[in-house]
Amino acid sequence: MSNAKPRTDGGATATARLRRTIDQLTAEDIGLYVVLTLAAAFYLVPIESGLVTSFKTGTAIIETAPFAPPGPSGFTLEKWQTATDTLLRGMGNSLLYAVPATVISAFVGSVTAYGLTIPTWKKSYKAVVLMLIVAGIFIPYQAVLVPLTQFWSQWVQLGDALSFVWALGIDDDYVGIIELVITHVAYGLPICTLLFRTYYKTMSDEMIESARLDGATLRRVYRRIVLPLSGPMFAVVLIYQFTQIWNDLLFTLVIVSTESSPAAPVVLILAGLGSSLEGQDFALRMAGAFFAALPTLAVYILFGEEFAEGVAA
Template sequence: MSTQNDDSNNDGTGSGGVGARTRGLSPGRIGLYAVLLAMLAFYLVPIETGLMTSIKTNGAVIETLPYAPPGPDGFTLQKWERASSTLLRGMGNSMLYAVPATVLSAFFGSLAAYGLTVADWDERYKAVLLALFVAGIFIPYQAVLVPLSQFWGQYVQLEQLLGFVWDLGIDSDYTGIIELVITHVAYGIPICTVLFRAYYKTLSDEMIESARLDGASLRRVYRRIVLPLSTPMFAVVLIYQFTQIWNDLLFTLVLVATESSAAAPVVLILAGLGTGMEGTDFPLRMAGAFFTALPTLAVYILFGEEFAEGVTT
């Protein structure tokens, strides 16, 4: 009997195993996997289609389906070579304003959030300032384009103020880069402040109070305690801000205006890439789009772990 029972258990992992496998492949789980695969295809098919288009000749684009790979005669990397050579100057110009604007808006947002959470002053004033920061998030770009143009063109006139810089041989078109830095910092501070404030509200009050009781000033508490603990949220804010600033076209059109400018950012050059009287060069435009997206992809890869930690806190 025991032998039979043992045999039945060994084979009968059979009955138990089949039951476990059956439970593992329940209709609900199968449906979940199907939905996840459908979502994966929904997001990846457009990327795959664009990538396939970027490595096709113009003739292959017409002769093959968008998502189908090119044949031996339709494969080419010339579009990538041309896109990279055309957009490389714009990539450098975009870095000149995207990196400092991202870092400065994140830093000032952190300071403002620190003041709204840790600093000891009237809660009523904190509420009013917080409401203003929240309102600043919802101001659309389109609503400030005319005031922004008038501010830089008529009131500040930065190009004249920095005349001594242009006398050194630097192209005065780079005035637009400086204007873009200041504009994006001002526009990014509200969202950065709100994000950092939500994160700082989770910090231990006892830890801050003990540092204050030990005689640490507000500045010292921020530098020695709060700032080192802010790494995950800095990753979130830096990724968000860099992506927004890098991809922005409206402010660029207002402050730089033309792709022929020496200071033209990459998005401005990309807008006119592959267009002409003879039609649209879709492989070139796709290659340019992927090339332009490389810095944002690199930022996500570099700060991926910190981003995940910051989102979950």
């Protein structure tokens, strides 16, 4: 039997490699890491302060620094329990309009962008439609509040048209949920279309033309080629739209109006959470804010990789 010792190739140990890496750092590298660390702290400290505040008692909030942990005597889960009980109904209502509005605006934006990208249109017609779509992106929310209110309250009385639904025992306040879906789809369609069109412009024209020459219709080309390749951009649009719709307070305040409504979304209830004549309950407001942000965080986690791919495309 051989008595040969285990082979050693003279490679550096982990400690030696780390030391060599540190020795190779230049002043510019060190400066870059310092700036990145400060930037991370700038963004993370407020989040950390809000999170630890949500676990503090009223006394702990007064006696400790905002970013300091509460300690055993100042720790409580009561605020999270209260926030959960108060906002749970609103979370369900928000999902009722945020999910459909996000999916519909993303799909319609994809189809619209595909129609504006195919080469069978005259460029002059494309330019006019594209100009109108781009103009829609720059219309501020505040500019449409009065027309929006008149549209739903005077011109389109959706509540009367859906009287057969309310006869089933559903509260007629939920007409506001349907109005929010339509409003957010209409307002989000321009930006969704522009994002998809930018993505579709990078696709191979030869691939689509080959499918057309093989006899594929425009609908078949979209369903078999364009749609399967649109996954990364769908992730970008879904995250963007869901975040915008979920956090929107202005349209919600105009259409639903009051947090006491059975159809009140979470942002409307959150706006008044922790406010009373005695003052502000900061711990409760922080707990409510973090609880209300959980769905958007879940969306980012679910579509994170596709989002990065779509942004880089």
